[in-house]
Amino acid sequence: MxxxxxxxxxxxxxxxxxxxxxxxxxxxxxxxxxxxxxxxxxxxxxxxxxxxxxxxxxxxxxxxxxxxxxxxxxxxxxxxxxxxxxxxxxxxxxxxxxxxxxxxxxxxxxxxVMARALTIVDIIKTLNQNVPHAEGLLTLSGLRGGSHAAKYFKSIMPINNNNFESMLAELYRAVGWGILEIECNPETYEGRIIVKDSFIADVYGASDQPVCAFMSGYFAGYLTEYFGKNISVREVSCKATGKEVCEHVISLAPSRENQEYQLRGDTR
Missing domain, CATH: 3.30.70.260 (ACT domain)
Incomplete structure (x- = not known):
């Protein structure tokens, strides 16, 4: 760290x-x-x-x-x-x-590397403003990052149903991404993640739509790697739209959909 x-x-x-x-x-x-x-x-x-x-x-x-x-x-x-x-x-x-x-x-x-939050958010804004399906691309980018994190954790320490949530929360706090409150049922694969002080939402500014697709992808990648099942995560509430916190809903992806397709989300 x-x-x-x-x-x-x-x-x-x-x-x-x-x-x-x-x-x-x-x-x-x-x-x-x-x-x-x-x-x-x-x-x-x-x-x-x-x-x-x-x-x-x-x-x-x-x-x-x-x-x-x-x-x-x-x-x-x-x-x-x-x-x-x-x-x-x-x-x-x-x-x-x-x-x-x-x-x-x-x-x-x-x-x-160290980077100002504004630098990363500028990249996200540029994608949102100029690239078709930017939200899906950001989600997929986050997916890979979350998957890598879970793989690393599994390689260095025991990870189980008692600590998989706290490991993710500690990582987010340590790297300055936000403060997490996670509720996820390991039997139904359903739950939600509340992000307080999301660095993306805090810096992005006012928006008509949620802006933390990258984080949704990161959560999905982490949980998919841990559970060994395709997990879908979508942001239903975002601080950038005027809400108090960002909220991401966790669910099991429909079996008929491959992971890449179900993570793409809505286009802008």
Whole structure:
């Protein structure tokens, strides 16, 4: 996920923002050993997160604020010499603005990029205004993305009827797409998804028609991959049309229709 991405405001000329990516053994108290050393070295931790690499090892990515004259290489060496640490990487965010521990960014298993919501919405608007069947094309594009996400989740962790909804909701929040409320019956394949603060609807502006076809497709792709059945998702209410939230209805696609056809939706 993009949880190693952060922004620091209020640049201090007397300090520097330094990131460390530390691979450590997940023994009891191992993180405390690392944080204790950083505290002794006057490294103020501003932001950090932990990724589980394997059952025995983890990756601790942190941004620290240190004095301008601090010896980064020496501190990294001290961290690397800890018994619980197997590898250390570090770097400096020169202007303390936006930085990532990793380049390229990795988002659910593949390269990711940062983009303004307006940039993506401009692409959607251009398609809607100039391309026949734009809504269907956007739905199909989302379908592929949602399917890839579900495949990745299944490859790295157990996914079941107890967590498939929360995984999707956490993904949307993490990448800034929106806040989800999901109700989906895994026996009937029916339900609905409420999207609060949809980045598409919020930025798109007023519209006579729902504008989140890409999200409908993403939901359909994710659920289709998880359930192993063709799932149809359509947006029935959109914030861009003046509604309070966006609402997408989930249902099992008619068996006589192939997935590509049933996802195309109405044309504009």
């Amino acid at each position: 993009v949880r190693d991405l952060c922004m620091f405001a209020g640049f201090n000329e007397d300090s520097q923002i330094v990131w460390f990516k530390i691979t450590y053994s997940k023994e009891p108290g191992s993180l405390s050993v690392i944080t204790d050393l950083l505290e002794k070295e006057n490294a103020f931790i501003k932001f950090g997160h932990i990724d589980n690499i394997t059952q025995t090892t983890g990756e601790y990515s942190i941004f620290t604020e240190l004095k301008k004259d601090a010896d980064m290489a020496n501190l990294a060496q001290k961290i690397g010499e800890l018994e619980v640490v197997s590898a250390v990487e570090f770097g400096i965010s020169e202007f303390g603005m936006i930085y990532s521990v990793d380049f390229p960014l990795n988002v659910i298993g593949v390269r990711g």
